Amino acid sequence: MNDAELFVRINAFARATGWLHPLMTGWASYGVIAFAGLLLLGWWQARRRADPSAMAAAVWAPLATLLAVAINQPIVHLIAEPRPYSALPGILVLAHQSNDPSCPSDHAVMAGAAAAALYLVDRRLGAVAAVAAALLAFSRVYIAAHYPTDVLVGLGLGIAVTVAGWVLVRGILTHAVVRLTTTRWRRFVTATPQPDSGRDV
Numbered sequence: 001m002n003d004a005e006l007f008v009r010i011n012a013f014a015r016a017t018g019w020l021h022p023l024m025t026g027w028a029s030y031g032v033i034a035f036a037g038l039l040l041l042g043w044w045q046a047r048r049r050a051d052p053s054a055m056a057a058a059v060w061a062p063l064a065t066l067l068a069v070a071i072n073q074p075i076v077h078l079i080a081e082p083r084p085y086s087a088l089p090g091i092l093v094l095a096h097q098s099n100d101p102s103c104p105s106d107h108a109v110m111a112g113a114a115a116a117a118l119y120l121v122d123r124r125l126g127a128v129a130a131v132a133a134a135l136l137a138f139s140r141v142y143i144a145a146h147y148p149t150d151v152l153v154g155l156g157l158g159i160a161v162t163v164a165g166w167v168l169v170r171g172i173l174t175h176a177v178v179r180l181t182t183t184r185w186r187r188f189v190t191a192t193p194q195p196d197s198g199r200d201v
Helices: 003-016 018-047 052-079 106-121 123-142 148-180
Strands: none
Touching: 003 018, 003 123, 003 148, 018 052, 018 106, 018 123, 052 106, 052 148, 106 123, 106 148, 123 148
16 A cells, blocks of 8 residues: 555545544644643653763753654655645645645654654653654644655654764753753752752851
8 A cells, every 4th residue: 555545545534533623633733732742751850860871861852853844855856755735636625725735744754753852761751752753743744744754754854863862962962951950950960859968167
């Protein structure tokens, strides 16, 4: 089964599940807000742990997400694949139509990058983010904004940027977090109180 055939099957599923339309269109459009909340939760969890590496990953998470989306922009315009609703007549379209190219999906790139980064912060939070990313990717196909390959490539690109970048910046960010714990910015990277080195024994 090729990409277009799989898309048509998912589109037929969308036609048969009208009750799902509000949920899918809402998640496809506003799931990005949920990921912002997950990134904030990742920072909050890392702050409560005495683990500079976890906080470094929490700092890297939004940076990796933004970097992945930025890297995706020239790739999208280089591939220049038309959206399904521009190429396939007679399909159900629930997406707000745009002239932007289709592959890779920006939403999927964002979700893949964020989920991978959150997994570095906390595995359980990363698992929740991975499910959210998969649902977001599927919803983008469901509303006819993308082909299945568009979102799969997007997820893969987001994950790759996050993991490759983490290998490069982990040491630098971890060192920076450790340094910040000795400054007035300490409260942003750890919830543990600063030792009172001047207390008399």
